[in-house]
Amino acid sequence: MQLTSPAFALSAHIPAAHTCKGSGVAPALVFNGVPSEAKSLALIMHDPDAPAGDFTHWTLWNVPADTTTLGDGPMPEGVLEGMNDFGAIGYGAPCPPPAQTHRYFFELYALDTVIDELDAGAPRVMLEQAMQGHVLAKAELTGLASA
Numbered sequence: 001m002q003l004t005s006p007a008f009a010l011s012a013h014i015p016a017a018h019t020c021k022g023s024g025v026a027p028a029l030v031f032n033g034v035p036s037e038a039k040s041l042a043l044i045m046h047d048p049d050a051p052a053g054d055f056t057h058w059t060l061w062n063v064p065a066d067t068t069t070l071g072d073g074p075m076p077e078g079v080l081e082g083m084n085d086f087g088a089i090g091y092g093a094p095c096p097p098p099a100q101t102h103r104y105f106f107e108l109y110a111l112d113t114v115i116d117e118l119d120a121g122a123p124r125v126m127l128e129q130a131m132q133g134h135v136l137a138k139a140e141l142t143g144l145a146s147a
Contacts, residue, residue: 002032003139005071014094014104014143024093026058027143028071029146031108036135038065038110042131044124047094051100056085056124057092061115061131069113081122082127089121094145101146110137 007027008014008050016022034041041063047055060075067076075081084092096102111134118130 001034001108001110001137001139003033003106003141005028005106005143006030008143009141011123012144014145018093019145020095021122022093024091026071026091029106029108029141030069031067031139033109033137033139034065036093037112038136040065040111040114041067042111042127043070044074044107044109044114044127045091045104046107046124047096047102049096049100049121051097056082057094058082058084058090059124061111061118061127065087065110080115080118080122082118082120082122082124094143096145096147098147101144104143104145106141106143107123108139108141109135112136 005027017026042061045058062078068140070094081090113134118128
């Protein structure tokens with residue numbers, strides 16, 4: 001399985017439009033090679049370099065397994081977004097402290113189930129618990145952002 005973005009290359013800087021320097025909209029993401037037995041996809045975006053520890057910027061789940069792109073238009077029907085560490089539901093744009101460059105990991109999971117037990121706004125830890133034992137494949141895309 002592969003996760004890419006037309007907005008930035010692996011380990012390259014995320015464009016300002018997708019950070020707190022710009023409009024802070026989520027970058028487009030492209031999925032390839034999702035296992036045929038997958039029932040849904042989940043995504044976690046986090047910053048392991050945050051001063052207070054691993055910071056969650058975005059979680060979403062119940063993405064239909066046949067989805068090939070996110071970020072260009074509305075979310076597919078049935079997709080739920082979780083609470084980020086900014087205290088809001090949805091995408092929280094990268095915004096590292098002054099004079100720092102942080103890594104932002106976008107992790108895509110192919111699941112053998114649809115996660116019915118979580119409501120929108122659930123925190124990352126609950127999503128990770130619900131995914132346990134259901135991950136068929138994982139893909140990762142890393143981007144950078146500087147203050």
